Amino acid sequence: VATTRERNPRGQGALLRDDLVRAADRLLETAGGEADLSMRAVTREAGVAPQSIYLHFADKRELMSAVYALRFGEFVDVLTTATEGIADPRERLLAFGRAYLRYGEEHPGHYRVLFGTAGTPGWEPERMSGLAALDLLRDAIRDRRADGADAADGSAVALWAGLHGLVTLRRDRPSFPWPPAETLLATLVDGIARADSTAS
Amino acid sequence: VATTRERNPRGQGALLRDDLVRAADRLLETAGGEADLSMRAVTREAGVAPQSIYLHFADKRELMSAVYALRFGEFVDVLTTATEGIADPRERLLAFGRAYLRYGEEHPGHYRVLFGTAGTPGWEPERMSGLAALDLLRDAIRDRRADGADAADGSAVALWAGLHGLVTLRRDRPSFPWPPAETLLATLVDGIARADSTAS
């Protein structure tokens, strides 16, 4: 951490860009680092002068977007890996939810960049590649029921909201007497993405 | 805003405490004010010197807790008013959800204090009076189904998570193509808090 870095050879200046993004990513790994993701902290972590970050990013939003892009790929991979090869639709949805909750719990800082504002109010990634994660959900739901694509879309969003709510509430209100995650997950999956689709 | 305040009469020093809490509350009303809730901003809004806040609050967490207490009473009132007098359990749950989503949308700053960290990472209100809001949910669910209290508890938490997820995601990702709120609400209510309680 913060060791001095040696200058990149001529023509390889773009390497610093990756170093900076990885430094930001590393800072998010640590617990307290969630809101402490400042430009200066990132350059410190990368072992470089504060102003060097402007060689590659016009401002803070641009840096955030780069971190977002890096992590979203990983997140979608985790979800894909967790669900692939599971034929039973209910089991696939449960596996998806388990992986989702687990990622949120183990990487609170990264999760905040993906679906929150990460200490930068008003920041929003320009292209929501979060849609890729949502596609997995919608497909799994569609496999389980026979109603239209619209209903599957709505159910996917509702289930997503439930998972997101659980991740963020458990993170921000740890002292609440939470029922077991597996119970809550089953309630969400069996309720929102049921085999049938009749309302009461 | 920031007009000079006249000193309270002797013996009425505690009045400043209310002024400060109300000033903080007012700052949360404004859109940009969510993360800008600083001690100095609050004293500025109250028309008082920055250090005067320490006459009544030991530190920032204490001020946050005071705002939390003020607003939670109001929030529970809104939910209670929205649901009282509605006999049909499903309609009562829908009314609850509508009021919840509406409050979150109309008061993003206040909602953040109630259920987020409000720009103070690690802050958590000592006694979660959020339980009062949850009680309303649990009772409404219990009226709708015949299974045990434990199942109603789990369902109430799951439904809460869904509502919270919708509020925060729509706030932080406004450019996402959200399905109509009423549709999502019906999906959550009819899924999680169904009349019967069988899993698929």
Next chain:
DNA sequence: TGTACATCAGTGAACGCGCGTTCACTGATGTAC
């Protein structure tokens, strides 16, 4: 083969800002005698 010049990957130093918090002080109002 040598040299003037351009490019590149950064750095040195500084800017103005708002923040949370501390310490010593003030000036009006009440109280004891």
Next chain:
DNA sequence: TGTACATCAGTGAACGCGCGTTCACTGATGTAC
């Protein structure tokens, strides 16, 4: 009835900090002629 004193509701001035960002510069490497 007057005065010394205590209390109370604040303020003046300042602290050290980290922040995002700007401007001018450096020193090594390559290129043109």
